[in-house]
C-alpha cells in the first residue's frame with residue numbers, strides 16, 4: 175500500500191481558503207480575521223521587490239543547495255536502504271526540505287505557477303516515499319545503525335521536523351487541496367498523536383515547532399486530536415521532562431510552565447515558536463489565562479529583551495535571550511529565524527487581541543531583521559544580525575557552505591541553514607500580514623503598495639488600492655475601489671514612532687496619534703483616504719538600563735533603523751573614532767540621512783581605563799548614514815547602529 179492509496183474521508187481539508195490563496199494562520203476565533211494571499215496583492219515597492227526576488231531566485235537557490243548538500247538525497251537514501259552511511263547534514267536537515275515545500279506551496283497559492291507546482295510535486299514524491307507505514311518520517315533515526323526513534327528528544331529535532339512538514343501540509347491544503355503532501359503531513363500528525371498522546375511518551379521536543387503546526391492542522395481538518403496533542407505539548411513544557419543540558423533547561427523552555435513564565439527566555443527561535451503555538455492553543459481552547467500570560471510575556475520581552483531592530487537573542491553560545499536589558503550591540507545574535515519567530519508570535523496575538531502594538535513590532539522586525547538577511551539577488555543570507563561589526567569580516571566563498579554564524583557577511587548556505595528557508599516561506603506569504611477583517615470592516619496593519627479585494631463576513635465586497643512609496647515616504651493614499659452602500663469601518667495603524675501624522679477624509683484633515691485610527695462612514699467608490707506618517711530622521715536614545723549602549727544614540731527614519739558603515743568613511747578614518755553631538759542636525763537628501771560626526775583619533779595602546787575621560791570632540795565630518803538593512807553590500811566593512819554621543 176502506498177500513501178497515495180490512503181484516502182482519509184475523515185480528514186478532508188477545508189477548501190474555503192483555496193480560492194483566496196491560503197493564509198498561514200487561520201484562528202477559529204479572535205478579534206481579527208486574516209486575509210488570503212490572493213486577497214492582498216503586493217504592487218511595485220519595497221516588499222514586492224523582495225517577494226519577487228524570493229520567487230525568481232531564492233527558491234531555486236535553496237532547491238539547488240538542498241540537492242547539492244545531499245539533504246534532499248537523504249530521503250532517496252532512506253528508500254534505497256543507504257542510511258545511515260549516506261546521511262548528509264545535521265539532525266534537522268529534513269526540516270529545510272519541508273520549509274522549501276511550504277514556501278513553494280504559498281508561492282503556488284499566490285501565483286498559480288504550474289512549473290513551480292511540478293517542482294513541488296517532484297520533491298513531495300521523494301519525501302513521501304521515505305515515510306514508513308506507521309507515519310514515521312525522519313532520515314536520521316530509527317534504522318539499523320541509527321539511534322532509535324525518539325531516543326534523543328533534547329537534540330534530535332524529530333518533532334521539530336514534523337512541525338515543518340505539517341506546516342507545509344497546511345500550506346498545501348489551503349492553496350491546492352487534498353494531495354500527496356497533505357496526506358504525508360496527516361499521517362505524520364496521526365503518528366505523533368498515537369506516539370505522544372496521553373498514554374504515550376510523556377515528553378516534548380527540545381525544539382518547539384510542532385505546537386503551532388498541530389493547531390494549524392486542526393484548523394484545516396477540524397480533527398480535535400491535533401489540537402489536544404498541541405495542548406498536551408504546551409502543558410508538558412516547563413515541567414522538566416527533558417534532560418538537563420549544559421545551557422540549562424531554559425534553553426528549550428523546559429524550566430517553567432508556559433502559563434507561569436513572565437518573559438521569553440532561552441533559545442530565541444525556540445521561545446518564539448513555542449509562544450506562537452501556545453497562543454494558538456489558548457485561542458482555540460478559550461484559555462484566557464494562558465493568552466493573558468503570553469501577552470504579558472510579549473510586553474516584557476519587548477520592554478527588556480529586544481534590540482532596536484526588533485532582533486531577539488544576545489547570547490551566542492546558546493543563541494539565546496540574555497537577561498533583562500542585556501542587549502550589547504556588538505554581541506547581538508538576533509538570528510534571522512528569531513525575527514521570524516517573533517513575527518509569528520506577534521501576528522497571532524494581533525489576530526487574537528487586535529492591539530496595534532503587535533503590528534508595530536512586526537513592522538520593526540520586517541524592515542530591520544527580515545529585510546536585512548537576504549542579499550539583493552536573494553542568494554546570500556545573514557544568519558545573525560549584529561548591530562555592531564567592529565572588524566571587517568572575511569567575504570565567505572560565493573559557492574560554498576559555511577558554518578552558521580562564522581561569517582560577518584551574507585553567505586549562500588550554512589551547515590545550519592534554517593534562515594534561508596525560513597525567509598523563503600515568510601516572503602512567499604508576506605501579503606497575508608498586511609491587513610485583516612472583522613465584522614465592522616478592514617484593518618491595515620502594514621503599509622505597502624498593494625491591491626486588496628475581499629468580502630466581509632456578511633457578504634459585503636470591498637476593494638482598496640493602496641498607493642505609497644513607504645517606507646521611503648510616509649504618504650499613503652488608500653483609494654476605495656469597491657464598497658457596499660452601508661457604512662463600514664476602515665482602521666489604520668498609526669505607528670508608535672509617529673509624530674504629526676494626519677489623515678484626510680472627504681477633504682477634511684485631522685491629526686492622528688500613535689495607535690490606530692478608525693474611519694466609519696459610507697464610503698464611495700473612487701474616494702481617496704490619505705494618511706501621512708511623516709518619516710523624518712530622528713535620534714533615538716536607549717533606556718539607561720541597557721548598559722552596553724549607554725551614552726550612545728541611533729538614527730531612525732520612520733520604521734527604518736540606520737547605521738554608520740565604514741564604506742562611507744574617508745580612508746584612514748576608523749569607525750570607532752567617530753562620535754556625534756546629541757543636538758546634531760540630521761539632514762536628508764534623496765532618502766539619505768547625513769549627520770555631522772566628530773573624529774577623535776585613538777590614543778595609542780595605553781591602558782584603556784583612567785580617571786578622566788577626554789571631552790574634546792575633535793574635527794567634524796559629515797557622513798551619510800545607511801538603512802541598516804542595506805549594510806554589508808559593498809564588501810567587508812565595519813558598521814555600527816549605536817553611535818557614541820559627546821556633550822557640547
Ligand SMILES: [Zn+2]
Pocket residue numbers: 509510511512557591592593594596
Ligand atoms: Zn535560522
